[in-house]
Amino acid sequence: MKSYGQICSVARSLDIVGDRWNLLIVRELLITRRLRFTDLQRGLPGVAPNLLAQRLRDLEGHGVLRRETAAPPATGTLYALTDRGAQLEGVVRELLQWGAPTVADAAPDAVFQMHWLSIPARYLTRDNTPTAAPSTIRFGTIADGFDVTVSASLVTVAPCGIDDTPDATINGPGATLVGLLQGAIDLAHATTAGVTIQGDVHAVQRILAPGP
Known part of the structure; x- marks a missing residue:
């Protein structure tokens, strides 16, 4: 995402989490603290794998999430929020409250998990x-x-x-x-x-x- 280039905390926040899918990635990691790439894909229907990989790299680069190695006997990479990323829970909560009245107006074919x-x-x-x-x-x-x-x-x-x-x-x-x-x-x-x-x-x- 191209930076807004503004000395403003709102703009700076959007520089980091304003891209499409970013806050929904945060949502998934707030729900289940550690997830594999495939788990994130399931919770984000419609996201292309290459786009998801890019968003994860961006969020990692901004210190919102980190990669971890799964503890044995499990294998592979897990994604988790950093302490700073977890602070976005308050933002997500406010968006839930603000958006709740619109849920009834969602399209009939809208996805629900x-x-x-x-x-x-x-x-x-x-x-x-x-x-x-x-x-x-x-x-x-x-x-x-x-x-x-x-x-x-x-x-x-x-x-x-x-x-x-x-x-x-x-x-x-x-x-x-x-x-x-x-x-x-x-x-x-x-x-x-x-x-x-x-x-x-x-x-x-x-x-x-x-x-x-």
């Missing part, structure tokens, strides 16, 4: 019944999803635990799930719009904001 929802879930889920026993709600699947674990007012959002059995599993259209987490629609309306729940419905209700 469940793990993208894990960042807003960090800020929008809660423990409505902190005296209840701990519970885990899985959004999506191990292949593409995340777990929300709630216990005594503490809510943790993390990649799916391979050996964990969730109390409930929820799936559905992306825009509807976003509205559900935001409290813009209630669970009853969400289920009529294609959201499905397997397991304990009360576990799902426990983490949701009250509907309209």
